[in-house]
Amino acid sequence: MTRILRIDSSARDSGSISRLVGDHLEARLVTTLPDTRIARRDLASTPLPHISNPTITGYYTPADQMTAELHDATALSDELIQELRSAEVLILTVPMYNFSIPSALKAWIDQVVRIGHTFSYDGVRFSGLLTGKRAYVICAYGASGYAAGGAFSAANFVDPYLRFLLSFLGIEDVTFVAVEATTAGEATLAANVDAAKRAINSALEAA
Numbered sequence: 001m002t003r004i005l006r007i008d009s010s011a012r013d014s015g016s017i018s019r020l021v022g023d024h025l026e027a028r029l030v031t032t033l034p035d036t037r038i039a040r041r042d043l044a045s046t047p048l049p050h051i052s053n054p055t056i057t058g059y060y061t062p063a064d065q066m067t068a069e070l071h072d073a074t075a076l077s078d079e080l081i082q083e084l085r086s087a088e089v090l091i092l093t094v095p096m097y098n099f100s101i102p103s104a105l106k107a108w109i110d111q112v113v114r115i116g117h118t119f120s121y122d123g124v125r126f127s128g129l130l131t132g133k134r135a136y137v138i139c140a141y142g143a144s145g146y147a148a149g150g151a152f153s154a155a156n157f158v159d160p161y162l163r164f165l166l167s168f169l170g171i172e173d174v175t176f177v178a179v180e181a182t183t184a185g186e187a188t189l190a191a192n193v194d195a196a197k198r199a200i201n202s203a204l205e206a207a
């Protein structure tokens with residue numbers, strides 16, 4: 001069995017290009033991997049709360065000193081981390097909002113990046129604890145030029161951030177697929193969506 005966790009973060013529940021390309025990836029994974037089980041988090045239809053003061057206190061409180069209040073404050077983080085740990089494959093669909101990721105996705109990240117649970121620190125080095133997973137990140141950009149060497153690459157705080165973050169958590173087998181110019185004309189958009197689908201097909205054939 002292969003467990004997939006899919007996280008969608010576009011605020012659009014229709015017309016979203018990141019979700020559309022994510023659907024293609026999901027369909028291909030289902031046909032190439034054995035007996036897939038898919039867990040989903042739609043961060044637009046079911047937004048997650050931001051972490052609060054008691055949540056952070058709970059993150060840094062040793063297990064034997066946790067109070068009922070702190071257990072409550074970290075219960076959602078526990079659940080989301082368990083969901084992430086259980087998955088062998090992670091799919092993130094991510095639009096660029098103001099050069100970065102949607103705040104809905106950042107809320108999920110703040111719930112799952114947690115010392116002693118998804119990364120450790122020995123006083124010198126950080127180590128990611130989510131090893132052995134594969135991740136696919138589908139990024140949709142309204143404009144173009146965000147790829148390395150492109151005119152806007154310095155403004156891309158989506159791909160480099162997520163690449164670093166996943167590696168920090170121990171997820172090193174990561175495939176990024178970009179769809180640029182999603183706000184351009186119909187023909188350009190169709191060509192770019194096709195190119196992204198082809199990139200997915202090639203990545204899965206090579207895996």
Ligand SMILES: Cc1cc2nc3c(=O)[nH]c(=O)nc-3n(C[C@H](O)[C@H](O)[C@H](O)COP(=O)(O)O)c2cc1C
Nearest residue numbers: 010016017018095096097098099140141142143182
């Ligand atoms: C609030 C907001 C901010 C955006 N900021 C940017 C941006 O900084 N750069 C860019 O190229 N496109 C930007 N866009 C365009 C989106 O990245 C583009 O429409 C993308 O396709 C959205 O993903 P989706 O199609 O999955 O909804 C923004 C769109 C919205 C709604």
